[in-house]
Amino acid sequence: MKQKELSRWLRVVVIIGWCTCALLSVFVAPKLAQDAALDIPELAYLEWPCLAIFWLGMAPIVIALWHSWQIFGEIGRDNSFCRENARRLRIISGLALADTVLCLLSIVLLLLLNALHPGVFLLMLLIAVVGAGITAAAAALSHLTLKAAILQDENDLTI
DSSP states (O other): OOHHHHHHHHHHHHHHHHHHHHHIIIIIHHHHHHHHHHHOGGGGGGHHHHHHHHHHHHHHHHHHHHHHHHHHHHHHTTOOSOHHHHHHHHHHHHHHHHHHHHHHHHHHHHHHTTOOOHHHHHHHHHHHHHHHHHHHHHHHHHHHHHHHHHHHHHHHHOO
């Protein structure tokens, strides 16, 4: 597969991710929150705070998708190993860490309010574990990309 073709496929994945985030944020999460508030009236006061936390958690994902879009553009230009991509991967790592911490704090908050369903707890725990994995993977890729960019710069200077 050529660089430009790979870049196009990766960008299609990012577009699917953006569409998924938009659908979840605009349609699915508000409907689930509304249904939960109707099913459990004593927890109805949590509808808007939980939606706000959900939307806050979606922001790092959307920003990470934007940085991924830029990285995939560099791949299409056959400039995969550049310092800018290493910086973008480091930013993605930080965003994943922030999202993971927000998820864990949400678990603690819902536990303190005695409003955490066991199924929701397991799902949020899974999201936190995946976020931690993405944090580690993006940090490692950032480090390796930076080392490759430095090596590439040194080779470009060699005659």
